[in-house]
Amino acid sequence: MNSEPLMPILEAYLVAVEALKVSKRVVTFSNKAKLALNALDDNEPEIIKQISFEKHKVGLNLLNRCTVIDQVTDLTLKNSSQVIDDLFVLSLWATFERYLIDFFQVKGEKICEILPSNLADVYYEHLSKEIEYWKPMEILDLLKRSLFKGNEQLIELAKDILKYRNWVAHGRNPNHLPSMNITPQMAYERLDDVINILIVNE
Numbered sequence: 001m002n003s004e005p006l007m008p009i010l011e012a013y014l015v016a017v018e019a020l021k022v023s024k025r026v027v028t029f030s031n032k033a034k035l036a037l038n039a040l041d042d043n044e045p046e047i048i049k050q051i052s053f054e055k056h057k058v059g060l061n062l063l064n065r066c067t068v069i070d071q072v073t074d075l076t077l078k079n080s081s082q083v084i085d086d087l088f089v090l091s092l093w094a095t096f097e098r099y100l101i102d103f104f105q106v107k108g109e110k111i112c113e114i115l116p117s118n119l120a121d122v123y124y125e126h127l128s129k130e131i132e133y134w135k136p137m138e139i140l141d142l143l144k145r146s147l148f149k150g151n152e153q154l155i156e157l158a159k160d161i162l163k164y165r166n167w168v169a170h171g172r173n174p175n176h177l178p179s180m181n182i183t184p185q186m187a188y189e190r191l192d193d194v195i196n197i198l199i200v201n202e
Contacts, residue, residue, distance in 0.1 A: 003199055005099050006092055006192050013088040013184045020081060086168045088184040093165040096158075096191040100139050103198055104131050136162050143194075147201055154197070157190045 108131065111124045137159065144155040164182040167173065 005095050005195065006188055009088065009091050009095055010184065010188045012091075013084075013188075016084055016088070017081075020084065085184055086172075089161065089182050089187045090165055090168055092184060092187045092191060093161060096195070097136055097139075099195060099198070100136075100143075101131055101134070103202070104134070104139070106202070143198075147197060148194075151197065154190070154193050158194050161187050161190060 105128050108124060108127045111127060112120045114120045114123070140155050140159055140162070144152050148155050160178075160180060161182050164178045164180070164187075167176070167178045
């Protein structure tokens with residue numbers, strides 16, 4: 001099993017955040033260049049006019065590469081940041097949940113050692129398929145009562161992420177707000193803490 005399953009998701013999130021910041025800077029640069037060009041009058045030295053025109057040209061060239069960003073407002077950009085955050089929380093949870101399922105399927109392989117072997121094989125095959133349908137909250141409770149005795153708080157923190165994930169995945173109902181806002185960084189840190197304990201018990 002992958003011992004760092006969440007890291008690629010976190011890295012992708014950090015790249016997306018930086019890309020959004022760069023896009024915002026492109027729009028700001030282009031707007032300033034346009035304003036500076038429009039503010040020029042005939043009395044300006046030729047070199048100033050040339051520099052302003054070149055900056056405006058660069059700004060337009062950059063905007064041609066990010067036309068969607070050029071057409072949105074600051075509020076839309078802020079909302080986009082929240083949507084990106086939520087999508088990455090979803091992705092982190094999905095990766096974490098896959099890790100849990102794989103963990104229990106591997107643990108279940110011990111069943112193959114029971115006798116008679118033809119029963120063991122069928123029994124494991126059935127268990128392995130059923131694990132795919134286990135409810136995440138029940139998996140977390142199972143872990144809380146076993147490997148996380150003494151670390152129950154880690155499971156409770158993971159449950160907060162699951163509740164937030166469910167809220168996002170089911171349309172972000174404004175009438176049923178989650179108890180807390182979960183950021184991708186927070187989700188990564190909490191879920192990674194759980195995974196690190198599971199790795200020790202692989």
